[in-house]
Amino acid sequence: MTISEIAKLANVSIGTVDRVLHKRGRVAPNTVEKVMSIIEEHGYQPNTYARNLKLSRQFTIGVLLPLLHSEYGYWNLMYEGILKAAKELSPLAVTIDMLEFDRTKEGSLLAQGRRILEKSVDALLLAPVVPAEAKTLLADHPTLDYAFVDSPLPDTIPVCSVIQNPYQGGYLAGRMLHLLQPNGGTLLAVQTHRAAYNSSERVRGFLSYFADKPAYKTYDMEIHFAGQNPLGDLDVFYRNHPDMSGIFVVNDAIHRVAGLVVQLGRKSQTVMIGYDAIAQNCKAMKNKQVDCLLSQRPEFQGYTAIYQLYRKGLLNQLPETTICVPIDIILPENLMVEGETYLKP
Amino acid sequence: MTISEIAKLANVSIGTVDRVLHKRGRVAPNTVEKVMSIIEEHGYQPNTYARNLKLSRQFTIGVLLPLLHSEYGYWNLMYEGILKAAKELSPLAVTIDMLEFDRTKEGSLLAQGRRILEKSVDALLLAPVVPAEAKTLLADHPTLDYAFVDSPLPDTIPVCSVIQNPYQGGYLAGRMLHLLQPNGGTLLAVQTHRAAYNSSERVRGFLSYFADKPAYKTYDMEIHFAGQNPLGDLDVFYRNHPDMSGIFVVNDAIHRVAGLVVQLGRKSQTVMIGYDAIAQNCKAMKNKQVDCLLSQRPEFQGYTAIYQLYRKGLLNQLPETTICVPIDIILPENLMVEGETYLKP
DNA sequence: TGCATTTGCGTTTACGTTAACGCATAGTAT
DNA sequence: ATACTATGCGTTAACGTAAACGCAAATGCA
Incomplete structure (x- = not known):
């Protein structure tokens, strides 16, 4: 027709x-x-090919992420997924235009967001890790199509949010730690950077898992690697709690914390569980410094968000508004490393 | 340009x-x-839009899968992924044409394959579960683009194989069973239908995990639900092995086996681990009849294979030839049920 | 009444690619 | 010599959509 x-x-x-x-x-x-x-x-x-041929526009998706190297590779994985999607969609005239912001600097998200929107992008992919600024930015551009990754932003109407339940992730981390360390003892939940929504929710879920298990005592601690004495802090904690038996790091810094634990000679008594299968964490798992990783599939998040914006903008499809990413459990037995595929033992 | x-x-x-x-x-x-x-x-x-507008062809992908209801929903999940991809790609003039075959009947794959190829499809998605017949079929159509799901087919050159390592899956099942049942005892690996490649490899991986763990004795058994006495067979096994402590079902029939175990009143002593997050298995997990599921993401496999064939055929892209699906570990704590998304406790 | 504007509609061009067609010129066979 | 065919190239008509343009007729305002 x-x-x-x-x-x-x-x-x-x-x-x-x-x-x-x-x-x-x-x-x-x-x-x-x-x-x-x-x-x-x-x-x-309408015929998509004819429509887009006639319009013959480049469909540009603005991408606004925290500094790719501000943490240890989580955002970089997300960016890889975004790039993969962009590459696949390049014959369909989709391009991306990316800007980073410093989530620790007030006003950075807003300023960078304004810079990218000045260039009249057709859609925006945004990690709303500074909620107030993200809201201000979006309120100024009421007709813009946008999608969220990493976490949702209440009171907005995105094309799509690709997210994971952090409370559930923390709870699952509790279950895995319980399985890996059935003997009870003192457990520590570690945050490394300034409290973010996902991090604190994970701690909450983790603590709630152990709330009814008296064999375990749980603590909550912040370790800062920049300009302080993380090794000393952790050492003091171990001395005060000789029955330490497990650590849960709520983000991708698990390999750093594992490094400290190994330096203190405490690995054998400590089960290590953390988040995100970034290269350093995978390596730490291969070296038996990390026992379990949970993943929120950041590549998938970025990849999917780009595709949803493309589907909305170019195919005029109305996709699901919330895509909830399953929590992956990674053990050494199902760890997949770059380049190794389907090797039969 | x-x-x-x-x-x-x-x-x-x-x-x-x-x-x-x-x-x-x-x-x-x-x-x-x-x-x-x-x-x-x-x-x-070349401009994809102009190209496809001019050619104005329907790109039809033939789909050849085992009877969707021959097992308990594994193939149906794959089909759901295929349908999702087809729906998304419908504005790009991609359609699918599906035929089922009976993997237990000799010649069925080949006959159905020929039927579908008579209709001059532009590409073929195939589950090569009857390797010899699949090879014959493909040999007769040397110019056809095809992709595999579920398992690879040696000595062929597919556009893409979307697969998972079954040996590794079995090995991982061993690890999870070990974690969930640290006390040793007798373990049973169960196959339900006629031996398939994936099933036997999973058993092999499972047995190899426990090969160096003398606290566990492992057995390997076939249970057939059609026209025999599965309950009786399993009962006999329990009587002969009072220290039974875990069962691994290598496919999606875990909920059926779990049903038998519950009937025999043996659930409390038996950790149940199986494959594939089909609805019945998820339900069984919610009812605490199943403790752990591994998943090969069948929806993702079907979805991805359709997209790769589309990218090859319509975008002229040359995608990765092997996409190795990670082995998902599903526990009650990260089980996702249809409709429930991101519910904060 | 006269002129300008608005309304309702048809016509046309363009997007980039594909492939059929046409038309010379050159070479080959009868 | 005539009738072919082959070669090398340009021209043109689609594919379906979008939007500018044009042209009547109807309406508004003096």
């Missing part, structure tokens, strides 16, 4: 049908009705 | 450029060279 077939059936020209379809006015009310009824009856779907 | 720009630069017509691009002959050798050098220099990429 094409526009000209509709035109023939309605005894009007294709120009009239086009005006009806795009609500460009200058059509008599009863003509509109006639055309609309034919469209509804026959279920017209 | 368009064809007419190339034509202008080369001082020829667009017809000539087109003949060079498509190697349709009737162009003087030095003209070919001139055009080619300009193309290489400027990096011409």
Whole structure:
């Protein structure tokens, strides 16, 4: 069913049908009705190829992420997924335009966001880790299509949010630590950077898992690697709690913490569990410094968000608004390392 | 960079450029060279929209899967992924044409395969679970683009194989069973239908995990639900092995086996681990009849294979030839049930 | 009444690619 | 010599959509 077939059936020209379809006015009310009824009856779907050929536009998706190297590779994995999607979609005239912001600096998200929106992007992919600034930014551009990764932003209407439940992740970390360390003891939940929503929720879930298990005592601690004495802090904790038996790091810094634990000679008594299968963490797992990783599939998040924006913008599809990423459990037995595929032992 | 720009630069017509691009002959050798050098220099990429508009073809992907209801939903999940991809790609003129075959009947794959290829599909998605017949089928159509799901097929050149390492899956099942049942005892690996490659490899991996763990004795058994006495067989096994402490079912029939175990009143002594997050298995996990599931993401496999065939056929991209699906570990704490998304406790 | 604007509609061009067609010129066979 | 065919190239008509343009007729305002 094409526009000209509709035109023939309605005894009007294709120009009239086009005006009806795009609500460009200058059509008599009863003509509109006639055309609309034919469209509804026959279920017209515009031809995507013809449509995009005619418009012949580059569809540019702005990408606004925290500094890729501000943490240890989590955001970089997300960026890899974004790049993969962009590469696949390049023959469909989709390009990305990326800017980073410093989540520790007030106003950085907002400023960088404004910079990228000045360039008139067609859609925006955003990690709303500074909620207030993200809201301000989006409020200034009410017609913009945007998608979230990493975490949701309440009171906004995104095309799509690709997220994971951090409370559940913390709870699952508790279960895994319980399985890996059935003997009880003192457990420590570690945060490394300034409290973020996902991090604190994970701690909450983790603590709640052990709330009804008296064989375990749980603590909550912040370790800062920049300009302080993380090794000393951790050493003091071990001396105060000789029955330490497990550590849960709520983010991708687990390999750093594991390094400290090994330096203190405490690995044998400590089960290590953390987040995100970044290269350093995978390596630490191979070296038996880390026992379990949970993953929020950051590559998948970025990849999916780009595709959803493309589907909305170029295919005019209305995708699910919330895509909830399963929590992956990674043990040495199902760790997949770059380049190794399907090796039969 | 368009064809007419190339034509202008080369001082020829667009017809000539087109003949060079498509190697349709009737162009003087030095003209070919001139055009080619300009193309290489400027990096011409054909416009996908214009190309497909002109060709205005339906791209039909044939799908050849085992009877969707022959097992308990594994193939159905794969089909769901295929349908999802097909729905997303429908504005790009991609359609699927599916036929099922009976993997237990000799000649069924081949016959159904021939039926579907008679209809001149543009590409084929195939689960090569009857290797010899799949090879014969593909050998008869040397120019066809095809992709595999579920398992690979040696000595063929598919566009893409979306697979998982079954040996590793069995090994991981061993590790999880070990974690969930640290006390040793007798373990049973169960196959339910006629031995398939994936099933037997999983058993092999499972047994190898416990090979060096004398606290566990492992057995290997076939249970057939059709027309026999599975309950009786399992009962006999329990009586002969009172220290039974775990069962690994290598496929999606874990919920059926779990049902028998519950009937025999043996659940409390038996850790149950199986494959594939089909609805019945998820339900059994919610009811605490199943303790752990591994997943090969069948929806993802089907979804991805369709997309790769589309990318090859319509975008002319050359994707990775092997996509190795990670082995997902599903516990009650990270089980995702249809409809429930991101519920904060 | 006269002129300008608005309304309603048809016509046309363009997007980039493909492939059929046409038309010379050159070479080959009868 | 005539009638072929082969070669090398340009021209053109689609594919379906979008939107500018044009042209009447109807309406507004003096």
